[in-house]
Amino acid sequence: MNAHIREDWESADAFEALMKTGESIRFGRRGFLKACAGAGGGLLLGAWLPAAAWADASVAGAHPGALVGLFVRIGRDGKIVIGARSPEIGQGVKTSLPMLIAEELDADWDMVSVEQLPLGLVFGGPPPGVAWKWGPQGAGGSTNIPDAWQELRQAGARARRMLLEAAAKRWDVPLDQLRTDKGRVLGADGRSLGYGELADAAAAIPVPTADVELKKPEAFRIIGTPRRVVDAEDIVTGKARYGIDTMAPGTLVAVIARCPLFEGGVKRFDATAALAIPGVRQVLPLPGPKGSEPITQNLVAGVAVLADDTWAALKGRKALKIEWESGGHDAESTQSLDAQCQRLLAGKGQVVRNDGDIDAVLKASDRLIEATYRVPFVAHAPLEPPGACVAIDKDSMRIVASMQMPGGASRMANAITGIDRSKIEVIMPRVGGGFGRRLSNDFVAEAVLLAKASGKPVKLMWTREDDLAHDFFRPFGQQHLSATLDGDGMPTSWRQHLASASKYHRRPDVKPEELWTAELYPDDFPAGIVKNLRVEWSAVHSGMTRGSWRAPAHTANAFAVESFIDEIAHAGKQDPLALRLKLLDHDTMDYGQHGGPKFSPRRLREVVRIVAEKIGWQRKLPKGHGLGIASHFTFGGYTAHAMEVSVGKDGIPVIHRCVCAVDVGQPVNPLGIEAQMMGGTIDGLSTAMDLEIRIDKGRITTGNFPDYPLLRSARAPDVEVHIVASRESPSGAGEMGIPTAAPALANAIFAACGIRIRRLPIGKQLVEAVHAKRA
Amino acid sequence: MAIEFVVNGKDMTFEGDPEMPLLWYLRDHAQTLGVKYGCGVGACGACTVHLDGGAVRSCSVPVSAAAGRKVTTIEGLAQGDTLHALQRAWIEEDVPQCGYCQAGQIMAAADLLARTPDPGDDEITALTNLCRCGTYPRIRKAIRRAAGLRKADEVKA
Ligand code: FES
Numbered sequence A: 001m002n003a004h005i006r007e008d009w010e011s012a013d014a015f016e017a018l019m020k021t022g023e024s025i026r027f028g029r030r031g032f033l034k035a036c037a038g039a040g041g042g043l044l045l046g047a048w049l050p051a052a053a054w055a056d057a058s059v060a061g062a063h064p065g066a067l068v069g070l071f072v073r074i075g076r077d078g079k080i081v082i083g084a085r086s087p088e089i090g091q092g093v094k095t096s097l098p099m100l101i102a103e104e105l106d107a108d109w110d111m112v113s114v115e116q117l118p119l120g121l122v123f124g125g126p127p128p129g130v131a132w133k134w135g136p137q138g139a140g141g142s143t144n145i146p147d148a149w150q151e152l153r154q155a156g157a158r159a160r161r162m163l164l165e166a167a168a169k170r171w172d173v174p175l176d177q178l179r180t181d182k183g184r185v186l187g188a189d190g191r192s193l194g195y196g197e198l199a200d201a202a203a204a205i206p207v208p209t210a211d212v213e214l215k216k217p218e219a220f221r222i223i224g225t226p227r228r229v230v231d232a233e234d235i236v237t238g239k240a241r242y243g244i245d246t247m248a249p250g251t252l253v254a255v256i257a258r259c260p261l262f263e264g265g266v267k268r269f270d271a272t273a274a275l276a277i278p279g280v281r282q283v284l285p286l287p288g289p290k291g292s293e294p295i296t297q298n299l300v301a302g303v304a305v306l307a308d309d310t311w312a313a314l315k316g317r318k319a320l321k322i323e324w325e326s327g328g329h330d331a332e333s334t335q336s337l338d339a340q341c342q343r344l345l346a347g348k349g350q351v352v353r354n355d356g357d358i359d360a361v362l363k364a365s366d367r368l369i370e371a372t373y374r375v376p377f378v379a380h381a382p383l384e385p386p387g388a389c390v391a392i393d394k395d396s397m398r399i400v401a402s403m404q405m406p407g408g409a410s411r412m413a414n415a416i417t418g419i420d421r422s423k424i425e426v427i428m429p430r431v432g433g434g435f436g437r438r439l440s441n442d443f444v445a446e447a448v449l450l451a452k453a454s455g456k457p458v459k460l461m462w463t464r465e466d467d468l469a470h471d472f473f474r475p476f477g478q479q480h481l482s483a484t485l486d487g488d489g490m491p492t493s494w495r496q497h498l499a500s501a502s503k504y505h506r507r508p509d510v511k512p513e514e515l516w517t518a519e520l521y522p523d524d525f526p527a528g529i530v531k532n533l534r535v536e537w538s539a540v541h542s543g544m545t546r547g548s549w550r551a552p553a554h555t556a557n558a559f560a561v562e563s564f565i566d567e568i569a570h571a572g573k574q575d576p577l578a579l580r581l582k583l584l585d586h587d588t589m590d591y592g593q594h595g596g597p598k599f600s601p602r603r604l605r606e607v608v609r610i611v612a613e614k615i616g617w618q619r620k621l622p623k624g625h626g627l628g629i630a631s632h633f634t635f636g637g638y639t640a641h642a643m644e645v646s647v648g649k650d651g652i653p654v655i656h657r658c659v660c661a662v663d664v665g666q667p668v669n670p671l672g673i674e675a676q677m678m679g680g681t682i683d684g685l686s687t688a689m690d691l692e693i694r695i696d697k698g699r700i701t702t703g704n705f706p707d708y709p710l711l712r713s714a715r716a717p718d719v720e721v722h723i724v725a726s727r728e729s730p731s732g733a734g735e736m737g738i739p740t741a742a743p744a745l746a747n748a749i750f751a752a753c754g755i756r757i758r759r760l761p762i763g764k765q766l767v768e769a770v771h772a773k774r775a
Numbered sequence B: 001m002a003i004e005f006v007v008n009g010k011d012m013t014f015e016g017d018p019e020m021p022l023l024w025y026l027r028d029h030a031q032t033l034g035v036k037y038g039c040g041v042g043a044c045g046a047c048t049v050h051l052d053g054g055a056v057r058s059c060s061v062p063v064s065a066a067a068g069r070k071v072t073t074i075e076g077l078a079q080g081d082t083l084h085a086l087q088r089a090w091i092e093e094d095v096p097q098c099g100y101c102q103a104g105q106i107m108a109a110a111d112l113l114a115r116t117p118d119p120g121d122d123e124i125t126a127l128t129n130l131c132r133c134g135t136y137p138r139i140r141k142a143i144r145r146a147a148g149l150r151k152a153d154e155v156k157a
C-alpha cells in the first residue's frame, strides 16, 4: 500500500495502526498459506499472512478455528469456491481478483464460484497485534489489482503445487512428469485426475512456503480474457444484497437531521411532535466534530429519529423542531470562494516544484500565453446512499454496510464502544457505488453511536438530500497557467499556480505546509519535459467537508493542463496532436507520487497515437464538427481520449464519437477494463457538463438529483475503448477513465466552434457564449 | 382501512399509513429488497416497478394507489426459472457495474419492450433512469439484444 492511499484509508478515522500492519504482512517471502481438510472433505486453503515474527505454533494455538475463513475451497466434486476479499463497489474486483487465483491454480473458470469474504483480521502477535487474514481489504486508489498481482497468483500457484504433489504421490511418479489443465492433473502416460478427486489428499500436503514459479504470460488462459461480472445473475434478478438491504430482527430505522450550516451545531430541539408520530420510538442527539477527536472528526451535529420503518422515521424527522447554531461560515458562498481564488492567484503561492529558471526565461521571452481554469465542488453521489446496519449484543457487534474501508469501520466501532475488535464482525455486501465516498466511515460511526445509545439494532438510512449536503466533496479550485513559447511554438517555461480547498480537511496529522500534497502531483506532465517549470499552491479557506473523489486531484489538474496544452498549440499555430507527440517523445522518468515509481511519456504517447488514429485525426470533418484530444497518467495507468463534437445553435454540445485508449499494463479482465473506461468517461463527461455543488450563506443549496443532473442515457455517448496489449505489471482501471474526458471535450468544443471552456461545469456558459456570438 | 393488492403474485394486505410511498412498503414490509432507493423524488428510477404491467417510480406513488392492483418487482419478472429476455441480455452484455440501478433499469426497459417490441434508438435512449456508474452504452446494447431474443423466442414458441 503506497503512501497516498494509506493517507486516504486513515483520513476516514485517523487511526494509524492497521494500515501499518498491512505493510508488514504482505504475502510472499514473509507470509505463508495454510491448508487443511474441509469439514465435508476437500481442500481448504486459507491465506494466512502473519507478520514474520509470529511463531506458527502460537498462531495456531491462539486461534484454532481461524482457518475456517476460506480463500480457496476445492470440493470433492471439483467445484472451486474462491473468496473475494475486497469490497465490490462496481470496479469489478469480485471478478478480477479471483481470476488471478484461478489462473495459477489452472482451474476451469466454469467450475469456479466466488464468495465475498467478510473483513478478515487475526489478533495477537507483535504490536499492533492485528494483521490481515487474507491480505488488504479495501477499495481506493486503484490499488487492488497491483497489490494482488503477485500474492494472489502465488496463492493459486501454491494450491496447484499441492494438487500436483498429491497426484505424484498417488501415482508414484516424479512431480516434473505431471502437468495441469483446466482443473485436472495430467500424467505423461495419459492418465488424469480431477482436482476434486485429489482435494482430500492435497489437504494433507504441506503448503509450499517458498514462492512457486508463476506462469509466463503466454500461457495465461484466464488472465487477459473477457470474463463477465460474477454476480450478474443475482443482480438482474434482484437477489444481490447491498449495504442497506439488511434488517436484523427488532431493528429500528434511523434517519438524522444534520446541521446544514458548515461546522454548526444544535442549539436546541423539540421532539414532541416527532415522538407523537405512530412508529417513532426514540429521538436522540448526535455530536458534531470536537476538534480533531477521531470519532467525531467526520461527523455532523444532528438529531436522529428512530422508528419502526423508514417512512415513520422520515415523517418523524420532518416533525422535529430544531434551532441550529452557526459554525462561523455564514458569509461563504460559491461567489465568495471564486473571489477568494482570484485574490490568491494574483499573488504568489507556496512553491512545490521549481525547475530551471522561469523568471529568466520570462524576462527574455516575448511570447507569453496564460489562462485560468476552474473546477467546482462536486459530490460522489453513489446511487446507493450511505447507510449502515449495526447490531450490538453486550460484548459483540455485527456491522453490515456498503464500505470502501471495512478495517477502518472496525476500528471506529471499537473506539466508540470499547468492544474488542475480535468480537466485531464486519460484513461486506455489494456496494452501490463508491467513487471515494465510502473511504470515510462517518455513516458507520453514526449507526454505531445510535445502536449504542438506543440499545437496539439500528439501520441508518441517508436520503439523497442528506448525501448531497453532507458529502466529502471533491475540492473546488482555480488554477492559473502561463507558458512562454519559442519560435516553433514549443513551451520554454511553464508556471502553474493552483488555489484550492485541500481535500486534507480536518486532518490534524497533516501540517499546513503539506496540505498541497493532496492537490498537486509535482511529477505530473509536463514536469521534466519543460525544463523551466514552477508549480505553486495556495490554500482556499472553506467550511465545506472535502475528501477523495475518484481519481482525486487528477480530475482538476488534467482538465487544466490538457486544456492549456491545446491553447499552447493553437497559440503556436501547431496541430494539438503534433505538439503532444513531440512533447511526449521523452525517456522514462521518476514519478514520486502514487502510481510511480516511473512515468513513461512514451507509453502515454502511444495511447495518444491510438486515439488519434482511431478517430481519424487528419480526416475532413462535417461542417461544424471539431476534434479534441487529451491524455493523462493516472495511478500507474495511461489514458487518452479523442472526441468528435459539434455545438448546436442551442449551445448544447453533441458528442458524435468518443474514443478512448488505455494502457494499464497486463490487462486482467478486458471486459471489466472496458466497463471501467466507459463508466469513467461518462462520469467525467457528466461532471464536466452540469455538476456543481453550490453554496450560499455557509450552507449547500443543491438539494436532490433535479439540482444535480447526472448525465442520462440520451446524452451519454457510446465509448469506443482500445486496450493496449501490454505485458507490464498491471495497474487498476477504476479511475483512469475520468481525468481526460473533460479536457478532450473542452478541446473538441473549441475546435468545433471556437469557444474555449475554462470553467466547469460547462452548464449554461456555452449556451450564453453561442448566443453572444450569434448576436 | 386495510389496503389489498398483489405483489409478485402474492396477495398482500397493508394496514399502515396509506400515504406511505409504495417504495418503502415494498422494501420495509414486503421485503422485496431488489427495489432500490436512490432519490425519493422520482428523479433516478432505481425504485421502478410495474403497476398492472406499466412502469412507475415507486417512491412517488403512495401505497394506496396500488389498492386492488398488481405490483411486479424485479423479483417477479422472470417466469419461474426462465429469465426475462432482458435479464438474459443484461448478463450477456455484462451490463452491471455496481449493479444498484439495474433492477430499475430492467423494469423500465421491460415496460418499453412491452409497449414497443422493436424500439428504435431514440426510444431506447429516451429512458431516463440514472446510472451513476455510466453503464448506458451496454444498457442500450442489452435492450437491442433482448428485443432480438424475444423475437427468436416467439419464432420458437
Ligand atoms: S428513488 Fe424513486 S426515482 Fe429515485
Ligand code: FES
Pocket (backbone or CB within 6 Å): A090, A383, A432, A433, B096, B097, B098, B099, B100, B101, B102, B130, B131, B132, B133, B134, B135
Ligand atoms: S451500475 Fe452502478 S448505478 Fe448503475
